[in-house]
Amino acid sequence: MKTVFEKTSGLKDTPTHYCPGCTHGIIHRLVAEVLEEMDILEDTVGVASVGCSVLSYDYFNCDMTQAAHGRAPAVATGIKRVLPDRFVFTYQGDGDLASIGIGEAIHAAARGENITIIFVNNAIYGMTGGQMAPTTLIGQKTATSPDGRNAALQGMPIKVAELMATLDGAAHIERVSAHDVPNIIKAKKAIRKAFETQKAGLGFSLIEVLSSCPTNWGLSPTESLEWIKENMLPIFPLGVYKNSSVGGKA
Amino acid sequence: MGKLLMKGNEVIAEAAVHAGCKYFFGYPITPQSELVAYMARRLPEAGGLFLQAESEIAAINMVYGAAGTGVRVMTSSSSPGFSLKQEGISYLAGAELPALIVNIARGGPGLGNIQPAQSDYFQVTKGGGHGDYNIPVLAPATLQEIIDLIREAFEIADRYRTPVILLGDGMLGQMMEAVEFPEKPAVKETHKEWTTTGTRGDGAPRVITSLDLNAESLEQRNEHLQRKFASIRQNEARFETLYCEDADYFVVAYGTVARIAVNAVKKARKDGVKAGLIRPITLWPFPLQPFIDTRDRAKGYLAVEMSAGQMVDDVRLSVNGRAAVSFFGRTGGVVPTQEEIYEQLIITAGGGDVNENGI
Structure with a gap:
């Protein structure tokens, strides 16, 4: 019998704790498949952050370190500077990276750390129960912006991919989305390109992946995917913001 | 090697190099800045790496990452900067990662001043960060003693899988004395089977974490830490x-x-x-x-x-x-x-x- 599909060896055989309809599971699989296809699982150290993906160290089938809130890029720097021939990635949400950890993320990029950041943007704090994030949209209701985010009171959402692309040390910066199949395929190509960039020693790479949070958005899984398309894409345009010279292939 | 006239901060740095420390992640603050500057020059020639972090918080987290690979690694600061490192120190204690953290203390509270003080005693000896933990704290009185204690600090760190603090004050950091380094660096390395360096055919993936969402098993983890602290109390008082x-x-x-x-x-x-x-x-x-x-x-x-x-x-x-x-x-x-x-x-x-x- 011909095998047409297999579970990736990049993930452990552990059920995840993610809510039904959350796209973290898909993004985990894309990263895991890339690590498997590049045959670098045994040469990789991942860094889990604080938030919904804190337990990602139980899912990725490679050595993992758990970092303090927002500090994953600094922890990854420490690992990569000792082991420059290993692949080092962080997996961070928007509260972790864009709020408390924006300094560590910017300086890792500015130094051109040869690491890869998978930045999952769902415009809200998930783990703590749906509070406003730096990426929360204007008008979006959260536990800490009950009347909707108001620019005069809470400022405008931070566009991480655009911000990171201004730094000379950043080699590859791209924003993708997990809301439908064609975009998921593109997201995997982007993640592959980021790890190829690291392999070529070209410097810092960050892939921002727009992701859903049905539980805290108060929407069904299907409505949530539609909400990404309708509301997030206009504010967070997809595309390559900084292009490294390596050829990405999926 | 003979006697050398050196500044306290430089003695700390050179003693760490002699003890096999190859990685230093630092941030400038008076009165310990000479330590950072010495390492920036010295570590590359010793085959190591010096990196200036964007903050004390980033520096201690770089230490956390490097410590997880099993190398001898350190950072240093002075009182206000040391406060910023407390989050990372609590994580090092919780994840049981060996590292050396130097505090050349100055007057406080707040920004205080840059003169010598011992007012960080509570902070370094009673935990300092959140959670139930203690950290071995070594307090040298002379520059020669620094050389011995730095070597012991790295050995204690490895032996117990714990961060270790060296506490001095601005006077110790700034004074000059004649010191003598041992002829051959005596580095006793410990085999570390718990590191995250990429599995490379060495069994199942490993995880470094201080998280445990189950109350009973986190209590067991705490009991393990307390047994370790009891053993340090028993064996390491000087x-x-x-x-x-x-x-x-x-x-x-x-x-x-x-x-x-x-x-x-x-x-x-x-x-x-x-x-x-x-x-x-x-x-x-x-x-x-x-x-x-x-x-x-x-x-x-x-x-x-x-x-x-x-x-x-x-x-x-x-x-x-x-x-x-x-x-x-x-x-x-x-x-x-x-x-x-x-x-x-x-x-x-x-x-x-x-x-x-x-x-």
Whole structure:
């Protein structure tokens, strides 16, 4: 019998704790498949952050370190500077990276750390129960912006991919989305390109992946995917913001 | 190698290189900046790596990442910067990662000033960050002693899988003394089977974390840590005593204050007061033995610190009510003089309870 599909060896055989309809599971699989296809699982150290993906160290089938809130890029720097021939990635949400950890993320990029950041943007704090994030949209209701985010009171959402692309040390910066199949395929190509960039020693790479949070958005899984398309894409345009010279292939 | 005239901060850095430390993640702050600058020049030639972080917080987290790969790694700071490292130190303790953190303390609270102080004693010996943990704290009094204690600090860190703190003050960091380094760096490396370096055919993936969402299993983890701390208490307490065999009155002081106190004790003995000195070298674990040995015959203890009274609490606990404990301290970067300590010692010997409430 011909095998047409297999579970990736990049993930452990552990059920995840993610809510039904959350796209973290898909993004985990894309990263895991890339690590498997590049045959670098045994040469990789991942860094889990604080938030919904804190337990990602139980899912990725490679050595993992758990970092303090927002500090994953600094922890990854420490690992990569000792082991420059290993692949080092962080997996961070928007509260972790864009709020408390924006300094560590910017300086890792500015130094051109040869690491890869998978930045999952769902415009809200998930783990703590749906509070406003730096990426929360204007008008979006959260536990800490009950009347909707108001620019005069809470400022405008931070566009991480655009911000990171201004730094000379950043080699590859791209924003993708997990809301439908064609975009998921593109997201995997982007993640592959980021790890190829690291392999070529070209410097810092960050892939921002727009992701859903049905539980805290108060929407069904299907409505949530539609909400990404309708509301997030206009504010967070997809595309390559900084292009490294390596050829990405999926 | 012969004797070298060096500054305290530079001795710390060179001693770490001799102890096999190859990685340093730092951030400038007075009065420890010479340490960072020395490492920036020295580590590359020693085959290591120096990186200036964007903050003390980033530096300690870089240490966390590097420590997870099993190498000898350190950072240093001074009081306000040390406060910023506390989050990362709690994570190092929780994840059981060995590393060396140096605090060349200065006057506080807040931004304080850049003069020497010992007012970070509570912070370094009582945990400092969140959660139930302790960290071995070594407090050298001379630049030569720094060389021995840095080597021991890395060995203790590896042996117990724990961060270790070296506590000095601005005076120790800035003073110059002649020191001698051992001819051949004596590096006792420990095999570390718990590192995350990529599995590379070495079994299942490993995880470094301090998270445990299950209450019972986090309690078990805490019990494991407490057993480790008990073992450190049992085996690693260090101290020095002077004239304690026949003494009636004991000055208790550490670090640079102990150096000044020695002369006050000597003068008091000349004047007929049987004084002795107890110098804790480890501040955690606080050395109980010299107090057990003396407290039933002691007529009094005088704790002297460059703080408003912090170590004196541990002296009281160690004396356990069996003799009077008094305190003398100067704060804000003021260094107590030999004459002041002598005066307090004489008052103590006269039966007076000096400044029981602080300064």
